[in-house]
Amino acid sequence: MLTILGQHGRRDCDGLSRRSFLRIGALGTGIGALTLADVFRLEAAPQVAKASTGSRNKSVINIFLGGGPPHQDLWDIKNEAPREIRGEFSPIPTNVPGIEICEVFSRLAKQADKLAFIRSVVGATDRHDAFQCMTGWLTTDLQSIGGRPSLGAVVTKLQGPVDPAVPPFVGLAAKTGEIRWSDSGKPGFLGAGCSPFKPDGPGMADMKLNNVTSDRLFDRRGLLQQIDRFRREVDATGQMAGMDVFEERALDVLTSSKLLEALDLSKEDPAVVARYGDGKPYNYQYDGAPTCNDQLLLARRLVEAGVRVVTLSFGRWDSHGQNFQLVRDHGGKLDQALSALIEDLTVRGLLDDVTVLVWGEFGRTPRVNKDAGRDHWPMVSCALMAGGGMRTGQVIGATNRLGEFAKDRPVHFQEVFATVYRNLGINPEATTLIDPTGRPQYLVQKAPIRELV
DSSP states (O other): OEEEETTOOOOOOOOOOOTTTEEEEEOOOOOOOHHHHHHHHHHHHHEESSOOOOOOSSEEEEOOTTTOOOGGTOOOOOOOSSSHHHHOOOEEEEESTEEEEETTHHHHTTTTGGGGEEEEEEEEOSOSSSSSHHHSSSSTTTTTTOOOOOHHHHHHHOOOHHHHHHSSSSEOOOOSSGGGGOOOOGGGGGGGOOOOOOOTTHHHHTTTTTTTTTHOOHHHHHHHHHHHHHHHHHHHHHHSOOHHHHHHHHHHHHHHHHHHHOGGGGGGGGHHHHHHHHSSTTTOOSOOOOHHHHHHHHHHHHHHTTTSSSEEOOOOOOOOSHHHHHIIIHHHHHHHHHHHHHHHHHTTTTEEEEEEEEEEEEEOSSSSSSSSSOOOOOOOEEEEETTTOOOOOOEEEEEESOOOOOOOEEEEHHHHHHHHHHHTTTTTTTTEEEOSSEEESSSSOOOOOOOOT
């Protein structure tokens, strides 16, 4: 816990004297009693071999469609299949000749030149879990030593913060009834120091420095001077070691308004907020995530502020029943928010620096069931990618006529992650992390998607 000495001659309402302390607590990392300074110490522990950090301003927004979106009702309409396979949707043309997508995504159709539609994602398991979409690995991999770290955890370890006042990894997903759908990305064997900052966690109370008045806090310079004076006093008496660099870095976060401003949508142009929409009413949510359109806007604001990895969970796509009504609802809202995000990044000159990734844990059955739904189908799924300097305006891979399996160019989850790592300036084929046993572990075992890089 970071502790800051109070002002000379001041007594608070609780009667504490100058020798009492202003306590600034643990940030919202979901890791119990660790303070923010502890997290920074853990981040700095030796772990890395052959890291290539690359640019310091590349980032990724990973949008998880929890529940498993129907691949044949998003980017891979099977117009020639029987109706019990094809379903209710028709394809519409995009601004790229020859590429068609579901009619629900009319806004994205106008931006297809900035998008890459992957129709042949393979390697999924029949398991409701964000883990593969956060790591590229199975939950069982290296489980005995903590499991594989998520993309955000790896980037935290390898590249650290762009700005000491802004966490490198932020998870926006709120807690869901099916808890695995709100997994923002686990630190795995890298340890708690690489956990995401969660704005909805208890750390926001600390970020706002509750019960600390402006006359007591002063400005950042005055506070640092006070800490220096406090350190000299304590060192002179030998009561404790002086404040170290990690506590100073924690103070950078706690005394900066940059992160809080990024999370405050009241500071955004109302016209921009309206363009994203709010995703309400939250239909078909049940035990899953709401359709929080504004989280995509928050994600853009966060990467502008210097966050390297933002993850979020959008909607509940587990459509065992009423699949087509659900896709109309969730898909229409996603179309609005995602098209606004792509437009925003383009206008602001950020699209080449920000990789946008949209996908779920598996696909859904080709045949429509008796409840007008589609069931789990791990044999093939889909993904959408944008930005990151990639060669967009193309479709990668293809399924067979009925959407049962990848007929051409299967793309593994790890190929997607290898591509994202490359976009972030990390060489996925040469970079390793040292696990707790002292062994080097490669980030993935696949190469980047050759069509995109």
